[in-house]
Amino acid sequence: MDELIADLLQETWLPLPVIAWRLLLATLLGALVGYERERRARPAGLRTHILVCIAAATAAVLTIEIAHLSAFQTDGIRIDPIRLIEAVTAGVAFLAAGMIVFARGHVHGLTTGAGMWLAGSIGLACGLGFWQVAVIATLLAVIVLTVMRVVEGRLLGKDRRTQRRDRQDAKK
Numbered sequence: 001m002d003e004l005i006a007d008l009l010q011e012t013w014l015p016l017p018v019i020a021w022r023l024l025l026a027t028l029l030g031a032l033v034g035y036e037r038e039r040r041a042r043p044a045g046l047r048t049h050i051l052v053c054i055a056a057a058t059a060a061v062l063t064i065e066i067a068h069l070s071a072f073q074t075d076g077i078r079i080d081p082i083r084l085i086e087a088v089t090a091g092v093a094f095l096a097a098g099m100i101v102f103a104r105g106h107v108h109g110l111t112t113g114a115g116m117w118l119a120g121s122i123g124l125a126c127g128l129g130f131w132q133v134a135v136i137a138t139l140l141a142v143i144v145l146t147v148m149r150v151v152e153g154r155l156l157g158k159d160r161r162t163q164r165r166d167r168q169d170a171k172k
Helices: 002-008 016-039 046-067 082-099 110-128 131-155 160-171
Strands: 101-103 106-108
Touching (some): 016 110, 016 131, 046 082, 046 110, 082 110, 110 131
Antiparallel strands (some): 101 106
């Protein structure tokens, strides 16, 4: 019975408040990236980006925890943290690919797919404790998703009404 209780109350290498902070930060930063997609009424919006970010952060925290488990401290077992990045990238790529659609000669969903991929990277950074990288990446994403839309419109000579009309035509 003591073994069962000990197994249920697995001690973590990282203090629990640190784990909670990393997951909370991933939630907040994922929300910032997803907000713009939600505002634009894209299929993968706020909740999707948050969940991708939390999932990646959780995988990163678990990788740190697994690397410090005594069961994995033997010479016969090798842990490669790069596999974590590959696994998260593959999983997010699967989701993002589902967002990309080619219809009537136009590609839709590329920005949303790229945002999901970025949310996964931000989550990894949060989970691994590189919050500075995560915050900078999030700020850059918000700038690209908001400011660049205005710059694009001006460079292409389109105003918001023309862009809106183009999107409505694409949906038909």
